[in-house]
Amino acid sequence: MRRMSGFNMIALTLGFAFLYIPMVILVIYSFNESKLVTVWAGFSTKWYGSLAQNQQFLDAAWVTLRVAFFSSTIATVLGTMAAYALIRSGRFLGRTLFSGMIYAPLVMPDVITGLALLLLFISIGLDRGILTLVLAHTTFAMCYVSVVVSSRLMTFDLSLEEAARDLGCTAAEAFRLVTLPIIAPAVISGWLLAFTLSLDDLVIASFTSGPSSTTLPIKIFSSVRLGVSPEINALSTIMIGIVAVGVLAASLVSKRSLVKRQADEAAAVRAEAA
Amino acid sequence: MRRAIVYLIPFTWLLVLFLVPFLIVFKISLSDVALARPPYTPQLDLSQGLSGILDFVRELDFENFIFLTTDSLYWKAYLSSLKIAAVSTFLTLLVGYPMAYAMARAREDWRPTLLMLIILxxxxxxxxxxxxxxxxxxxEGYLNQLLLWLGIVSTPLQILNTxxxxxxxxxxxxxxxxxxxIYSxxxxxxxxxxxxxxxxxCxxxxAFWLVTFPLSRPGVxxxxxxxxIPTLGEFVIxxxxxxxxxxxxGKVLWEEFFSNRDWPVASAVAVVLLIILIIPIILFQKNQQKQAEAEA
Structure with a gap:
């Protein structure tokens, strides 16, 4: 490998500075004493304290977490089923429509998805609340899950499943004992993606939530519309912190499981050779 | 049988919560605004049987779409969205390409970390x-404070809200x-x-313009x-x-719906946006297919 040229070094340094400086500033200024967000007036954690006192934010956070948990879990089940159907079932009635409906939500503008779902809920007389939020988030999240899981299923060695069937497993047992453990990393990252997308969503939630089910992004949006606020900086810092810890933990776990899998495979190859 | 269930459940879910809502949007875009709940007319009255359906269909028209072409706000908004999406796509390419290039040339053991820093x-x-x-x-933001302190500008630049x-x-x-x-x-x-x-x-x-860049074109x-594609309908930014x-x-649709409460016009705006989006989406899919075939 060539030594890194000056140009490449500069491109990476400037690029990562651009990506990370805004968030670093946000974190630093969340510890600012002053209410004027852009003027530094000494270190303080008071905005975290006032955030913890803010019942509206706490309520919204609780709604958001519940919606994210339920929608990502249902979306993972539905998305995995959809991926399985797309990769394994070959031709079936409506396959083109089905795969179109899986990919369309990925490119659909949120304003259209939100509007469409709201009009559906109104025309069937479903009151807006947690339930409509979960239905809406599940619908777009299952498509992301299905894309993640189907890319893993495509590289899956079918002979493993056939071997399980030959050894007397039923189809369900073969799935549970052989397929699921192998695609588990993809299923888990699909769930995480669905969970994050649900936590993050402002536009679709604005259309499909009711007055009693305000989510955190809706709360943040209506408050930052009026300008920068130190409380939001504190909230952002907490959210950035959670993501950083989560991603770090996930990458450590996946590295370890990769090492383990490689060791297992090497052992299997050795056993075969012997 | 069990096979059928595996696809019937997600298939039905998407039919009911994805396809049907779009048909409703399309239907309402052909309706008229009304002071009622829900605020549009006609309502489909199935109790009337066939004549109810016929009456309903007769009242649908393309009035809202004609309205979109007569009020300059809408086509200006479509054009301006296209312009903003095109300019920012070009700017993203200018910033992103050198980074992708530098990452691909970085030491092999650095690459996973660099990749994670991009995804984080x-x-x-x-x-x-x-x-x-x-x-x-x-x-009064940090950038203006910095520029003033460095003496590059004497009065703060108006950047936010432009x-x-x-x-x-x-x-x-x-x-x-x-x-x-591009990196991949x-x-x-x-x-x-x-x-x-x-x-x-060379x-x-x-060598870069004759070899590297053409080979990276599918990624570009x-x-x-x-x-x-997502920028075109962007609302938050x-x-x-x-x-x-x-x-x-995206902003116009939002305001039409939440501020003006004109659901039929909001639906018509959505339908036109979808029609505009179909072209780049099809082109994108063609590109992905070509790439997949080239790799196979």
């Missing part, structure tokens, strides 16, 4: 990433979508090709579509960073 912001809240620029770009802030916000939030496909193309570029080009007398720069095209003069169709 994607996991943090989109809203917060957009919000972080509000404090930077304001007239289209420039929107461009910066889009480049910032969509950068990973540009970098990743450059990563598997055979270094021997470049050496051959240089042996045959300068470094012309994919990246551009991945930025252009123009409403937080843009000004009152920033016209984007």
């Amino acid at each position: 912001p994607f996991w943090t809240s989109f809203l917060i990433r957009v919000y972080s620029w509000m404090g930077i770009l304001g007239t 289209n420039w802030a929107v461009y910066i916000g889009i480049v910032y939030t969509y950068l990973p979508f540009m970098i990743l496909p 193309q450059l990563d598997r570029l055979d270094g021997a090709l470049l050496e051959a080009a240089e042996d045959l007398g 300068s470094r720069a012309s 095209i994919a990246g551009c579509f991945l930025v252009f 123009p409403s937080l960073l843009g000004g009152s003069s920033t016209l984007m169709i």
Whole structure:
């Protein structure tokens, strides 16, 4: 490998500075004493304290977490089923429509998805609340899950499943004992993606939530519309912190499981050779 | 039988919660606004049987679409969305390509870490990433403080609430979508090709334009579509960073629905936006298919 040229070094340094400086500033200024967000007036954690006192934010956070948990879990089940159907079932009635409906939500503008779902809920007389939020988030999240899981299923060695069937497993047992453990990393990252997308969503939630089910992004949006606020900086810092810890933990776990899998495979190859 | 269940459940879910809602949007875009709940007419009355359906169909018309063409706000908003999406896609390419290139040339053991650093912001809240620029770009923001302190400007620049802030916000939030496909193309570029080009007398720069760039083109095209398509319907960035003069169709649809409560016009705006989006989406799919075939 060539030594890194000056140009490449500069491109990476400037690029990562651009990506990370805004968030670093946000974190630093969340510890600012002053209410004027852009003027530094000494270190303080008071905005975290006032955030913890803010019942509206706490309520919204609780709604958001519940919606994210339920929608990502249902979306993972539905998305995995959809991926399985797309990769394994070959031709079936409506396959083109089905795969179109899986990919369309990925490119659909949120304003259209939100509007469409709201009009559906109104025309069937479903009151807006947690339930409509979960239905809406599940619908777009299952498509992301299905894309993640189907890319893993495509590289899956079918002979493993056939071997399980030959050894007397039923189809369900073969799935549970052989397929699921192998695609588990993809299923888990699909769930995480669905969970994050649900936590993050402002536009679709604005259309499909009711007055009693305000989510955190809706709360943040209506408050930052009026300008920068130190409380939001504190909230952002907490959210950035959670993501950083989560991603770090996930990458450590996946590295370890990769090492383990490689060791297992090497052992299997050795056993075969012997 | 069990096989059928595996696809029937997600299939039905998507039919009911994805396809049917769009048909409803289309239907309401042909309706008229009314002071009622729900605020549009006609309502489908199935108790009347066939004549009820016929009456219902007779009252649908393209009035709202004609209205969209007569009020200049709408076509200006569509044009301005296309312009903003095109400009910011180009700017994202300018920022993203050098980064993808540098990552592909970085030491092999650094690459996973660099890749993770690109993806990491994607996991943090989109809203917060957009919000972080509000404090930077304001007239009393950190950027203006820095520029004033350095003596580069004497009066604060007005950046926030202009289209420039929107461009910066889009480049910032969509950068990973540009970098990743380009990187994946450059990563598997055979270094021997470049050496051959240089042996045959190419300068470094012309080797780049004659070999590297053409080979990375599928990634560039994919990246551009991945930025252009979602930007076209973007709502959060123009409403937080843009000004009152920033016209984007996502914002217009939002206001039509939430402020004016004109559901039929909001639905018509959505239908037209979908029609505009179909072209780049089909082109994108063609590009992906071509790439998949080239790899197979």
